[in-house]
Amino acid sequence: MSAIRYVSTRGSAERASFRDVVLSGTAPDGGLWMPADIPRLPKARIADLAELPYPDLAALILSAFVGDAIPDERLFEICQEAYAGFDDPEVAPLVPLAGRHWLLELFHGPTLAFKDFALQVVGRIMAELIDAEEGGQPLVLVGATSGDTGSAAIAAIADRANIGLVMLHPEGRVSEVQRRQMTTVDAPNIVNLAVKGSFDDCQRIVKQLFASGVGDLRLGAVNSINWLRIAGQVPYYFAAAAKLNAVDRPLAFAVPTGNFGNAFAGHVARAMGLPVERLIVASNANAILPRTIATGLYERGEALATSAPAMDIQVASNFERLLFDADPAATPGQMELLSQEGRFHLTAPQRRVLDAMFAGASAHEGAIADAMRWARDRAGQVIDPHTAAGLHAALASDLPHDVPIVTLATAHPAKFPDAVAEALGERPAAPERLRAIFGREERYATVEADPKAVASHLEDIARTLA
Numbered sequence: 001m002s003a004i005r006y007v008s009t010r011g012s013a014e015r016a017s018f019r020d021v022v023l024s025g026t027a028p029d030g031g032l033w034m035p036a037d038i039p040r041l042p043k044a045r046i047a048d049l050a051e052l053p054y055p056d057l058a059a060l061i062l063s064a065f066v067g068d069a070i071p072d073e074r075l076f077e078i079c080q081e082a083y084a085g086f087d088d089p090e091v092a093p094l095v096p097l098a099g100r101h102w103l104l105e106l107f108h109g110p111t112l113a114f115k116d117f118a119l120q121v122v123g124r125i126m127a128e129l130i131d132a133e134e135g136g137q138p139l140v141l142v143g144a145t146s147g148d149t150g151s152a153a154i155a156a157i158a159d160r161a162n163i164g165l166v167m168l169h170p171e172g173r174v175s176e177v178q179r180r181q182m183t184t185v186d187a188p189n190i191v192n193l194a195v196k197g198s199f200d201d202c203q204r205i206v207k208q209l210f211a212s213g214v215g216d217l218r219l220g221a222v223n224s225i226n227w228l229r230i231a232g233q234v235p236y237y238f239a240a241a242a243k244l245n246a247v248d249r250p251l252a253f254a255v256p257t258g259n260f261g262n263a264f265a266g267h268v269a270r271a272m273g274l275p276v277e278r279l280i281v282a283s284n285a286n287a288i289l290p291r292t293i294a295t296g297l298y299e300r301g302e303a304l305a306t307s308a309p310a311m312d313i314q315v316a317s318n319f320e321r322l323l324f325d326a327d328p329a330a331t332p333g334q335m336e337l338l339s340q341e342g343r344f345h346l347t348a349p350q351r352r353v354l355d356a357m358f359a360g361a362s363a364h365e366g367a368i369a370d371a372m373r374w375a376r377d378r379a380g381q382v383i384d385p386h387t388a389a390g391l392h393a394a395l396a397s398d399l400p401h402d403v404p405i406v407t408l409a410t411a412h413p414a415k416f417p418d419a420v421a422e423a424l425g426e427r428p429a430a431p432e433r434l435r436a437i438f439g440r441e442e443r444y445a446t447v448e449a450d451p452k453a454v455a456s457h458l459e460d461i462a463r464t465l466a
């Protein structure tokens with residue numbers, strides 16, 4: 001296994017190793033790290049994946065991005081441990097809905113959302129790399145969440161030695177269950193901050209902190225800024241195709257989308273050789289990406305609060321990786337325009353990639369509720385509002401009828417009991433893992449949407465790790 005090199009989407013940072021990429025935030029030039037080449041798997045190897053249990057399949061795909069940074073045998077062990085806590089033996093079960101429609105259940109991990117797939121691996125790999133350092137500096141992680149990343153990152157990092165985490169969520173703009181999943185964890189290396197602003201403010205603060213640095217702290221990312229978050233989401237695309245016997249015939253995925261990490265992982269799966277006919281980018285009323293796909297203009301607006309809060313996002317961080325993949329030379333200028341003017345136009349090569357491989361659809365609140373009722377009435381499935389936005393987009397697709405469409409079920413419905421009750425007239429049963437959070441004390445501080453307010457919490461947590 002050889003060393004994998006990573007490049008920045010802004011084009012002016014030195015190439016970096018897997019280890020440096022995983023243990024850092026944005027690249028020094030402000031960009032996001034990408035592998036210099038996305039490795040392509042031979043067809044026969046993809047066909048063999050169908051035989052593998054999920055942890056083995058994940059390790060095999062991940063090894064293409066880890067390279068020689070961790071020996072293969074150890075990576076296989078890490079993946080066994082990462083998925084041992086999932087409450088379904090298949091890890092990512094594929095459930096039939098009706099006709100060509102399928103649901104890939106990605107909510108069987110510790111925090112009941114798809115974010116556990118990558119973060120359970122990220123936490124273990126960060127610990128592995130940090131533990132191997134002699135006298136190394138502690139790692140201080142800072143992350144932003146619109147609801148699901150927060151608890152999944154906390155579950156992955158809580159109580160780890162030499163790693164601390166400060167997690168920002170937009171005050172009052174995540175569901176009560178999502179908030180309690182974060183704020184009831186009592187671990188000395190975790191701090192939760194409710195930011196007076198939107199998710200976009202939280203993500204902006206995180207990126208500003210990476211750009212400015214905080215004293216001599218060693219900062220790292222748990223968001224999909226971190227390439228391992230993307231890599232950790234690629235294997236379930238292969239797993240779904242293997243289950244459908246579709247590793248050599250076209251299939252499509254409808255992907256509920258906020259920060260574009262999940263959809264970009266699907267793009268990477270395709271680049272690795274999976275025959276993904278279309279990635280259907282599904283959003284709620286914050287339809288920035290479907291609009292961009294339709295018009296070629298990316299234009300930031302005000303984030304609207306919806307029943308699917310994890311998608312209440314206007315700056316979809318990972319879209320930068322797709323822009324770079326399609327037209328590297330244009331990307332730095334476009335990111336500059338986005339920060340100065342809040343908008344930019346796609347170039348012709350970028351539009352070609354989007355037109356050929358992506359479709360977009362957004363669901364307003366009524367359409368989300370309709371899709372939830374469709375799933376219950378047609379297939380006996382209770383789904384959460386984000387999955388419902390995905391299903392809405394899948395049902396509206398104009399793909400030929402013989403192309404199966406897999407909707408990614410990104411969160412358990414019990415994370416959004418009020419929205420489910422409003423659409424279906426009854427509250428979803430809460431799994432055992434969720435019940436405990438209601439009796440526990442919540443711990444978090446409220447801060448202004450200002451990097452300085454967050455920096456002081458990073459310094460405080462670093463002192464406890466020293």
Ligand SMILES: N[C@@H](CCOP(=O)(O)O)C(=O)O
Nearest residue numbers: 145146147148149223224259
């Ligand atoms: N929808 C996300 C927002 C953060 O996305 P990430 O994939 O970059 O961590 C959430 O639920 O927090």
